[in-house]
Amino acid sequence: MSKAKIWASKYFKMVEIVPRVGGDLSMFHPDYPEFLDAIRGILGPMVINDYHKGGQMQWRGLRLPSCPQWSPGSQHSYDKASGKLCAAFDATCLDHSAASARKILLEKNPALLGRLEDGVSWLHADMGPRLIHVFKA
Numbered sequence: 001m002s003k004a005k006i007w008a009s010k011y012f013k014m015v016e017i018v019p020r021v022g023g024d025l026s027m028f029h030p031d032y033p034e035f036l037d038a039i040r041g042i043l044g045p046m047v048i049n050d051y052h053k054g055g056q057m058q059w060r061g062l063r064l065p066s067c068p069q070w071s072p073g074s075q076h077s078y079d080k081a082s083g084k085l086c087a088a089f090d091a092t093c094l095d096h097s098a099a100s101a102r103k104i105l106l107e108k109n110p111a112l113l114g115r116l117e118d119g120v121s122w123l124h125a126d127m128g129p130r131l132i133h134v135f136k137a
Contacts, residue, residue, distance in 0.1 A: 009033040011040040015052045017061030017089065027062055027078040029087040035112040035127055036089065042108050043101050046091040046123070060090040060122075075115075075126035088126030098123050
């Protein structure tokens with residue numbers, strides 16, 4: 001009998017990273033909770049999805065094929081057929097601007113961080129190739 005996976009982030013609840021239509025742990029890279037917690041531990045409070053509190057954000061973590069921004073190549077995307085797992089998030093940092101947050105993460109170089117998106121007003125971080133890379137979409 002296999003042991004059921006449980007959400008293991010100390011800072012985030014599942015509702016903060018899945019869209020309104022739902023999702024489960026099997027749709028995420030196995031190290032995703034650790035990745036989120038490492039970034040949150042460095043930058044402090046941040047908001048990913050806020051629809052559960054009456055906000056508009058729901059696609060900043062997991063993106064399913066029903067998401068308008070879904071793309072098979074996106075680190076946000078889950079695709080059961082190909083086995084692609086979500087390994088990214090977009091966030092609003094409460095204590096830092098997005099530019100400042102990127103600078104801090106580049107200096108701290110946390111484990112699991114692959115890429116940061118540059119030139120946007122939010123923080124995008126993903127577990128892409130393990131070489132820290134700042135890119136523009």
